[in-house]
Amino acid sequence: MPLKKSQEIPTPDTSRSDEQRDGYSGVDILRLSKRNWLFVIFVLCILVGIVAYFTLRTRIPYSDYRFMVQGREIRLVIGSVRDHEKLFQTASNELERIFARFSFFSPDSETTRLNKIPEIYRKTDTETFAFLVNLRDLSEKTLWHY
Structure with a gap:
């Protein structure tokens, strides 16, 4: 028995995609134009060129x-x-001054003078500890005065 016009099963429209039928036209990667x-590609090349320029421009030779x-x-x-050369001389003089002032190996340094513990303070552990605490407080006040 043949179907009436209102009872016919609708056939899918293959000429249009689902997105177009639903009112959405998305970006198709395969259809991107040249x-x-x-x-x-042009924008990427410009970015690579900028990075290469700054990398090569900021490469400064160093003296050791x-x-x-x-x-x-x-x-x-x-x-x-x-x-x-002038920077090297200034830096080496400053390092020598700092080492002479704060080095444990220099007899005239503040650090060596502060850390000499007389024999009278080496009696017991509690007295030594109390002296070291006082020495620490004194050294913090002395070393940070400038």
Whole structure:
């Protein structure tokens, strides 16, 4: 028995996609135009060029200096700019001054003077501990005065 027009089973419309039928037209990656791909590649090349420029521009050669202060070897690395020799001399003089002032190996340093414990304070552990606490407080006040 043939079906009436109102009873016919609707056939799917294959000429349009589901998104178009539902009112949504999404981005199809396969249908991107060549112009879009060229634009993306162009932008990526510009970004890579900017990164390469700053990387190569900021590469500064360095000068490596080694010297001894009170038996300790010190390595100082300074960028080779106009006055790196003057910077090296200033830095090495400052390091020697700091080592002379605060080093345990220098007899004239503040740290050595503060850490000399006389024999009279080495009687018992509690007295020594109390003295060390006082010494710590004194050294904090003395070393941070400048």
